[in-house]
Amino acid sequence: MDTRQLKTLLAIVEHGSFSRAAVAVNLSVSAVSQQIQALEAEVGAQFFDRTSRPPKLTAAGLQMVEAAQELTRAADNAIDAISGRRIVGILSLGSVRTSALSLLPRAIVRLSAVHPDLRIKLRVSLSEILLQDVVAGRVDAAMVAEHGNFPPSLRWRPFLREPLFLVAPPGSPILPVEEYLARYPFVRFRANVPLAHLIDLELGRLNLPLTEVAEIDTVSAITACVANGLGVSVVPHVAIADCAAPLVQVPFGSPQLHRQIGLVERTKAPRAKLIDELHGLLVRESSPYGVEPTDQERAAVALPRGRRLE
Structure with a gap:
C-alpha cells in the first residue's frame, strides 16, 4: 500500500x-x-x-x-x-471545553509560525472521549484538566496552575467570601468536570445557605452573568482575564484553591518533541501561572535531532 x-x-x-x-x-x-x-x-x-x-x-x-x-x-x-527534516504532516489535537481554551489557539498560532509546513487540527470533545482517542492514536495530544483516572499508557503534564476567585459585579464592596455568599445571589457552575467538583467541595465545607439564582455549564457565561449584576460566583483566574468587565475578585478557599490544566499524550508519543514545544508555548501563554516542566519531564521528551524552540 x-x-x-x-x-x-x-x-x-x-x-x-x-x-x-x-x-x-x-x-x-x-x-x-x-x-x-x-x-x-x-x-x-x-x-x-x-x-x-x-x-x-x-x-x-x-x-x-x-x-x-x-x-x-x-x-x-x-x-x-x-530524518530530522522540517516537520510536515498533521498534528491532531483535542481539548475539553474549558475557560482555558483560549490559550490553545494562541499557542497553535505560534507553533504554526515555527513549523509552517505543519497542519494542525483541533477538536473539542469530552474528556473521556479524548483520552480514548489519545490512547488509540487518533489524537496526538489533548488539553484536559487534572484528575485521577489517566490510563497507564498516557502521560499528563500541567502547563497551567491558576487560582480560583469569588467574583462579584463591578463596583461591589470588598467583602469576605462568606459575607458575599450570604448577601448576594449565587450563580453555580454546574458541570461534570473537575473544576465544578472542586468548587462544590469548598462550598460544602463552608456549609453556608446559598440563594442560587442560576446554574450554568460554561464559565464564560457565568462571568457574563456576574458582570451584568445577576449575582456572585467562583471562577478561575483565566476567566477573569478574558472578561472585559472589571469584576471584583476575592481569593476563594483557605488556603486559596487552584486548578490545573495540562496536555495528555502517549508515553511513547511519536511526536513527543513537537508536543513538548506546544507545552512550552502553553506555559508562556499561561503566565504568570504557567507550570514549567521538571528536568525529568524534559529528559523524557528529549530527542537527539531537531531544532528546539528558543
Whole structure:
C-alpha cells in the first residue's frame, strides 16, 4: 500500500472531487483515478459510488479514509523523527471545553509560525472521549484538566496552575467570601468536570445557605452573568482575564484553591518533541501561572535531532 495513494484519497475527501484533488496533489485527473482504482483493487473493495456526481464514499470508503488518516500521520511522524527534516504532516489535537481554551489557539498560532509546513487540527470533545482517542492514536495530544483516572499508557503534564476567585459585579464592596455568599445571589457552575467538583467541595465545607439564582455549564457565561449584576460566583483566574468587565475578585478557599490544566499524550508519543514545544508555548501563554516542566519531564521528551524552540 502506497502512502501517496492514501494521501490522494484524503485529498479527494478534503476537496470534494477528483478534479480538485488532482490540482491539490499535482497530478492529472486520470492519474488520480488510477491511484484510487489500484488502491481499491489491493483492498478488494470500492471506495466511491461512481454513479453519483460527484462520487460519494461507500461504507468501505469511509473505513479506508479513517485508516488512511492514521497511516499517513504515522508515516510522516516516523520520517520526521528519523530524518530530522522540517516537520510536515498533521498534528491532531483535542481539548475539553474549558475557560482555558483560549490559550490553545494562541499557542497553535505560534507553533504554526515555527513549523509552517505543519497542519494542525483541533477538536473539542469530552474528556473521556479524548483520552480514548489519545490512547488509540487518533489524537496526538489533548488539553484536559487534572484528575485521577489517566490510563497507564498516557502521560499528563500541567502547563497551567491558576487560582480560583469569588467574583462579584463591578463596583461591589470588598467583602469576605462568606459575607458575599450570604448577601448576594449565587450563580453555580454546574458541570461534570473537575473544576465544578472542586468548587462544590469548598462550598460544602463552608456549609453556608446559598440563594442560587442560576446554574450554568460554561464559565464564560457565568462571568457574563456576574458582570451584568445577576449575582456572585467562583471562577478561575483565566476567566477573569478574558472578561472585559472589571469584576471584583476575592481569593476563594483557605488556603486559596487552584486548578490545573495540562496536555495528555502517549508515553511513547511519536511526536513527543513537537508536543513538548506546544507545552512550552502553553506555559508562556499561561503566565504568570504557567507550570514549567521538571528536568525529568524534559529528559523524557528529549530527542537527539531537531531544532528546539528558543
